Amino acid sequence: MRRINWPLRQHDQPEFLLSLIVQKYGGSSLADAESIKRVARRIVETRRAGNEVCVVVSAMGDTTDELLDLAEEVSPLPPGREMDMLLTAGERISMALVAMAIANLGHQARSFTGSQAGVITDSSHGKARIIDVTPGRIRDALAEGHVAIVAGFQGVSQDSKDITTLGRGGSDTTAVALAAALEADVCEIYTDVDGVFTADPRIVPAARKIDRLSNEEMLEMAASGAKILHLRCVEYARRFGMPIHVRSSFSYREGTWIIDPEEGVSVEAPIIAGVAHDRSEAKITVVGVPDHPGKAAEIFQACAKAGVNIDMIVQNVSAVETGLTDISFTLPKTDGQHGVQALKAVQESVGFASLQYDDHIGKLSLVGAGMRSHPGVSATFFQALADAGVNIEMISTSEIRISVVTRDDQLDDAVRAVHTAFGLDSAEGEAVVYGGTGR
Amino acid sequence: MRRINWPLRQHDQPEFLLSLIVQKYGGSSLADAESIKRVARRIVETRRAGNEVCVVVSAMGDTTDELLDLAEEVSPLPPGREMDMLLTAGERISMALVAMAIANLGHQARSFTGSQAGVITDSSHGKARIIDVTPGRIRDALAEGHVAIVAGFQGVSQDSKDITTLGRGGSDTTAVALAAALEADVCEIYTDVDGVFTADPRIVPAARKIDRLSNEEMLEMAASGAKILHLRCVEYARRFGMPIHVRSSFSYREGTWIIDPEEGVSVEAPIIAGVAHDRSEAKITVVGVPDHPGKAAEIFQACAKAGVNIDMIVQNVSAVETGLTDISFTLPKTDGQHGVQALKAVQESVGFASLQYDDHIGKLSLVGAGMRSHPGVSATFFQALADAGVNIEMISTSEIRISVVTRDDQLDDAVRAVHTAFGLDSAEGEAVVYGGTGR
Numbered sequence: 001m002r003r004i005n006w007p008l009r010q011h012d013q014p015e016f017l018l019s020l021i022v023q024k025y026g027g028s029s030l031a032d033a034e035s036i037k038r039v040a041r042r043i044v045e046t047r048r049a050g051n052e053v054c055v056v057v058s059a060m061g062d063t064t065d066e067l068l069d070l071a072e073e074v075s076p077l078p079p080g081r082e083m084d085m086l087l088t089a090g091e092r093i094s095m096a097l098v099a100m101a102i103a104n105l106g107h108q109a110r111s112f113t114g115s116q117a118g119v120i121t122d123s124s125h126g127k128a129r130i131i132d133v134t135p136g137r138i139r140d141a142l143a144e145g146h147v148a149i150v151a152g153f154q155g156v157s158q159d160s161k162d163i164t165t166l167g168r169g170g171s172d173t174t175a176v177a178l179a180a181a182l183e184a185d186v187c188e189i190y191t192d193v194d195g196v197f198t199a200d201p202r203i204v205p206a207a208r209k210i211d212r213l214s215n216e217e218m219l220e221m222a223a224s225g226a227k228i229l230h231l232r233c234v235e236y237a238r239r240f241g242m243p244i245h246v247r248s249s250f251s252y253r254e255g256t257w258i259i260d261p262e263e264g265v266s267v268e269a270p271i272i273a274g275v276a277h278d279r280s281e282a283k284i285t286v287v288g289v290p291d292h293p294g295k296a297a298e299i300f301q302a303c304a305k306a307g308v309n310i311d312m313i314v315q316n317v318s319a320v321e322t323g324l325t326d327i328s329f330t331l332p333k334t335d336g337q338h339g340v341q342a343l344k345a346v347q348e349s350v351g352f353a354s355l356q357y358d359d360h361i362g363k364l365s366l367v368g369a370g371m372r373s374h375p376g377v378s379a380t381f382f383q384a385l386a387d388a389g390v391n392i393e394m395i396s397t398s399e400i401r402i403s404v405v406t407r408d409d410q411l412d413d414a415v416r417a418v419h420t421a422f423g424l425d426s427a428e429g430e431a432v433v434y435g436g437t438g439r
Numbered sequence: 440m441r442r443i444n445w446p447l448r449q450h451d452q453p454e455f456l457l458s459l460i461v462q463k464y465g466g467s468s469l470a471d472a473e474s475i476k477r478v479a480r481r482i483v484e485t486r487r488a489g490n491e492v493c494v495v496v497s498a499m500g501d502t503t504d505e506l507l508d509l510a511e512e513v514s515p516l517p518p519g520r521e522m523d524m525l526l527t528a529g530e531r532i533s534m535a536l537v538a539m540a541i542a543n544l545g546h547q548a549r550s551f552t553g554s555q556a557g558v559i560t561d562s563s564h565g566k567a568r569i570i571d572v573t574p575g576r577i578r579d580a581l582a583e584g585h586v587a588i589v590a591g592f593q594g595v596s597q598d599s600k601d602i603t604t605l606g607r608g609g610s611d612t613t614a615v616a617l618a619a620a621l622e623a624d625v626c627e628i629y630t631d632v633d634g635v636f637t638a639d640p641r642i643v644p645a646a647r648k649i650d651r652l653s654n655e656e657m658l659e660m661a662a663s664g665a666k667i668l669h670l671r672c673v674e675y676a677r678r679f680g681m682p683i684h685v686r687s688s689f690s691y692r693e694g695t696w697i698i699d700p701e702e703g704v705s706v707e708a709p710i711i712a713g714v715a716h717d718r719s720e721a722k723i724t725v726v727g728v729p730d731h732p733g734k735a736a737e738i739f740q741a742c743a744k745a746g747v748n749i750d751m752i753v754q755n756v757s758a759v760e761t762g763l764t765d766i767s768f769t770l771p772k773t774d775g776q777h778g779v780q781a782l783k784a785v786q787e788s789v790g791f792a793s794l795q796y797d798d799h800i801g802k803l804s805l806v807g808a809g810m811r812s813h814p815g816v817s818a819t820f821f822q823a824l825a826d827a828g829v830n831i832e833m834i835s836t837s838e839i840r841i842s843v844v845t846r847d848d849q850l851d852d853a854v855r856a857v858h859t860a861f862g863l864d865s866a867e868g869e870a871v872v873y874g875g876t877g878r
Contacts, residue, residue, distance in 0.1 A: 085531060
């Protein structure tokens with residue numbers, strides 16, 4: 001990795017080798033004309049410090065929601081191709097405005113759509129996957145000393161040449177993918193908080209900013225409900241070894257670095273990275289399933305066919321006298337109705353007795369790579385929950401994560417108890433506002 | 440020309456050969472979700488009647504103005520390339536929504552940006568000229584039975600591959616250019632009035648819709664202030680022999696056909712097509728110009744360098760005793776300040792005495808191909824103005840047009856007087872609302 005030049009705000013003389021930085025600004029950093037001008041100043045500072053800068057932008061503030069409303073007024077079930085064509089107008093607007101604001105500061109900037117930037121995807125409208133990134137025009141713009149502004153969230157289908165979108169969190173993925181293709185030194189994800197925290201500061205005022213996370217830990221945090229970075233973006237960064245720096249566009253503080261320790265280098269990482277929580281899931285319990293081989297498979301195949309994503313699964317021990325068992329699983333609340341319908345359709349063939357649907361659950365996850373070598377973690381974890389009077393309904397674990405499902409009204413207490421039990425509380429609460437990163 | 444199938448609203452069986460129709464809908468026809476659904480129904484009717492349909496759309500209602508406001512907030516002088524990137528988001532939104540609305544009616548539609556539709560232009564951002572149209576993807580979509588929806592007003596630069604816009608009235612030009620490239624049977628320009636009128640019905644309530652105009656007449660009308668079609672669009676139609684049908688998206692009445700009479704066919708065209716007026720010009724008088732050869736050239740070269748478009752020019756007879764003359768010319772009000780500044784800069788070298796700027800003028804033009812062979816037209820024209828007490832300040836003529844400049848507060852009287860004098864008044868006024876066609 002080349003040395004990165006941080007903005008030298010006093011004397012604008014680059015002192016180091018030229019670095020290439022990819023910056024991503026989310027919708028909350030681009031809410032209005034004033035925000036766009038502020039972001040432009042920040043980009044120009046990075047450029048003046050002697051770096052090459054490629055910027056990925058989301059749509060401004062509420063643009064995407066406004067476009068979705070318009071689509072809904074016109075058609076209840078719009079074709080994916082046209083929905084993508086519509087939504088990509090949002091980034092087109094913000095990227096042109098950011099480029100204008102940079103030009104107004106006397107620097108040269110050129111904006112590029114996802115297609116122009118060479119973001120090649122498959123044809124799955126609304127949730128396309130990036131197949132390849134061929135950023136020839138970006139390289140040319142950078143070589144000519146321009147700042148390149150790229151529309152996040154969008155690409156062009158390899159087969160049909162149609163415009164595609166990458167789905168929720170897509171702009172983060174665009175940034176990391178571009179950074180990898182350009183062999184950038186770092187991918188900076190700008191948001192409205194100072195970085196990744198040990199817990200949601202709205203729930204745990206004593207939560208601390210995490211200085212450094214491994215990709216593995218960030219993946220588990222993202223999968224467990226930490227909204228600051230999208231899962232796919234972290235997966236991409238891990239695959240290409242691209243360091244991510246999550247930081248605030250409202251301050252110059254160091255944020256959270258997501259970077260794997262170099263091989264052979266011993267890192268004294270803390271045992272626990274943080275506590276994530278998630279209120280977006282519901283629980284379905286399939287009651288009275290015949291305890292025969294293949295019945296669980298039938299149930300989950302029905303869900304898969306309906307496009308329902310399953311998270312945690314628990315199967316009770318079968319009651320010997322009845323030969324029946326219960327299977328519970330969690331799924332996104334937004335998939336709830338689909339899931340219930342899909343299961344009702346197979347009730348007769350599977351032969352289960354009834355369905356229970358519960359959308360008052362919460363999920364808490366404790367994440368940390370250090371857990372691997374510290375066998376006492378589980379004990380401390382469950383003791384903390386017990387002391388706080390939290391009832392546990394489901395448990396699931398990975399090598400570096402423990403997750404539990406609780407009643408939703410006990411979730412905040414649970415998060416605070418676990419956060420304190422693992423010594424994550426800071427001496428004094430940091431004043432931060434926690435929010436999403438847009439798309 | 441193949442036979443065109445008009446919508447058969449009773450029984451949806453195509454009876455004729457397949458025709459290819461290009462339709463263009465302006466911003467006033469696409470003001471909101473309801474309007475978009477109405478336009479979609481109209482498109483589907485044309486398709487059901489057995490025609491292939493390619494639709495060109497402008498941005499919805501006020502979208503362009505809103506985007507311009509945003510740009511102004513960010514930068515007082517935005518780069519043309521980024522301005523074009525910004526503004527083209529408008530058509531992207533409307534075309535995707537129209538395609539969705541058509542899909543919602545059970546028909547297949549695919550939207551295409553100017554670039555995807557093969558609209559190749561030069562690199563003059565904000566006022567690009569179309570160099571070529573290569574609508575391969577449109578042809579494919581039509582061949583597959585889809586309605587093709589194309590973003591008007593935009594293209595892609597041949598050299599830089601950057602997105603360009605065609606300037607005011609650009610969507611009309613896109614429609615005619617596409618129609619020509621696709622060898623369509625007709626290019627229908629939908630607007631909020633029934634067609635081209637013999638005068639602006641807001642001024643002359645007895646104005647009549649014109650059934651048929653030659654390209655030459657429409658060119659003179661457009662150049663003289665009739666806002667219904669842009670000059671460049673009519674020029675394009677003439678060059679490629681593409682019939683234009685200007686009609687209302689709010690009714691099924693026949694509108695105005697703009698089509699040249701076939702050679703050898705005698706058309707009993709009326710002498711006069713209509714009366715156009717224009718309030719958008721101002722007058723500059725350069726007082727006390729030395730009456731030497733080359734002085735007028737110096738004046739107009741100064742204007743040309745400043746990018747100021749000159750319309751009518753009048754030079755007074757030189758006063759023999761002083762050897763000085765006055766030169767008056769008209770120019771768009773929007774160029775007024777530039778024009779005055781450009782002339783002040785050359786005042787010393789040209790040696791004129793002073794400048795007068797007058798933005799209270801109006802221009803009236805009488806247009807008609809029949810004028811050529813009817814020598815009495817001028818006499819009737821000036822008599823009508825004299826009878827109405829209208830003072831004439833400047834006169835200019837072409838083979839098929841007479842234009843005069845009057846005080847702006849006399850313009851309405853002048854238009855009514857001339858309209859009546861040439862027998863253009865209908866028996867009863869038609870109830871119409873006259874408006875622009877968007878861009």
